[in-house]
Amino acid sequence: MTDELVVYTNPMSRGRIARWMLEEVGRPYRAEILGFGAPMKSAAYKALNPMGKVPTLVHGDMVVTECAAICAYLADAFPEAGLAPDRSSRLRGPYYRWLFFSAGPLEAAVSNKAFGLEVPPDRERAIGYGNFADAMDTLEYAVGRNEYLVGDRFSAADVYVGSQILWGLQFGSIEKRPVFEAYGARLAARPAAKRANEIDNALIAEMQKAG
Numbered sequence: 001m002t003d004e005l006v007v008y009t010n011p012m013s014r015g016r017i018a019r020w021m022l023e024e025v026g027r028p029y030r031a032e033i034l035g036f037g038a039p040m041k042s043a044a045y046k047a048l049n050p051m052g053k054v055p056t057l058v059h060g061d062m063v064v065t066e067c068a069a070i071c072a073y074l075a076d077a078f079p080e081a082g083l084a085p086d087r088s089s090r091l092r093g094p095y096y097r098w099l100f101f102s103a104g105p106l107e108a109a110v111s112n113k114a115f116g117l118e119v120p121p122d123r124e125r126a127i128g129y130g131n132f133a134d135a136m137d138t139l140e141y142a143v144g145r146n147e148y149l150v151g152d153r154f155s156a157a158d159v160y161v162g163s164q165i166l167w168g169l170q171f172g173s174i175e176k177r178p179v180f181e182a183y184g185a186r187l188a189a190r191p192a193a194k195r196a197n198e199i200d201n202a203l204i205a206e207m208q209k210a211g
Contacts (some may be wrong), residue, residue, distance in 0.1 A: 001058025004166045005029035011035065011200035011207070015055035017067040017163040019200060023192035024159060025074050025081045033203060034044065054119055060125050068103035068160050075156035091150045096150045099157040100166050105129035106139060110164070113174045139165070144179040147186070154190070162187035 007022060009015025009031055022029045034040050034054055039043045041052045046202050049056040049065045057064045057073065064073045075084035085091035109129040112118070142149060142161070149157045166184045168174025187193060 003062075004058075006032060006058040008032045008034055008048070008056040008058075009054045010034055010040075011203040013054050014067050014163075017160060018055035018057060018070050020161045020163065020193055020196040021071045021074050021083075021156060023196045024083060024156075024190075026192075027078060031199075066103070067163075068099055071156040071160045071182050072099060083154075083159075085150060085153070085155065091153075093152050095155055095157050099160055101138065101142065102157075102161040105162075106135055106164060107150050109135035110168060110173050136177070139174075140177055140179050143183040143195065158187060162193075 005022065005027060007015065007018050009018060010033060013036075020029065033208070034045065039045065040054065045056075046052050048058065048063055051065065051066075055065070055067065055070060057070045059073075059077065062073075064070050072084070075081070078131060085095050105128045109132050112134050119131060121131075124130045139161075143165070146152060149161060150153050162184060165174055165180050166188060169176060169180060169184055174180060188197075
């Protein structure tokens with residue numbers, strides 16, 4: 001596809017994940033910055049994303065929301081970037097496994113913990129992540145075996161899982177285990193991650209200056 005890439009985002013949101021992924025892809029894109037509140041809840045924007053949240057990716061006539069989906073979509077749309085295992089590769093299984101573990105059980109566990117919501121021990125089997133400790137142990141298993149989630153190859157799964165870890169370490173919602181800190185530092189050092197952070201941090205500074 002040669003259609004323009006447009007990401008609707010805010011530098012103080014999960015949109016930072018989409019920007020990082022776009023920087024890894026290395027194709028030109030345009031960022032539309034939306035303020036929280038009315039801009040995200042406008043009829044025009046909700047026609048793209050009924051949730052009224054960011055990010056949203058528009059690629060020609062394709063609209064993709066949800067950060068994990070955006071990462072997976074971009075990796076497949078631009079295979080030359082090498083951000084996903086080949087469709088016929090046996091590595092495709094663990095790639096999907098950890099990408100969607102992070103989008104599902106991990107995010108639910110971390111969000112509930114952050115808001116002080118605890119699952120009663122006798123109800124743990126009724127919720128996807130069981131309990132917070134199990135989610136953290138599984139995350140450590142995922143990132144602690146190799147340099148990256150899919151063997152020794154960086155992928156879109158690392159963008160998404162790495163973003164969860166880096167955010168969680170910064171704000172205290174993920175335990176500061178040595179494995180998490182080493183993995184996060186490895187990803188934060190990537191040139192694309194640095195570029196994405198510089199862009200979004202500069203936008204935040206502009207917003208703060210404007211009042």
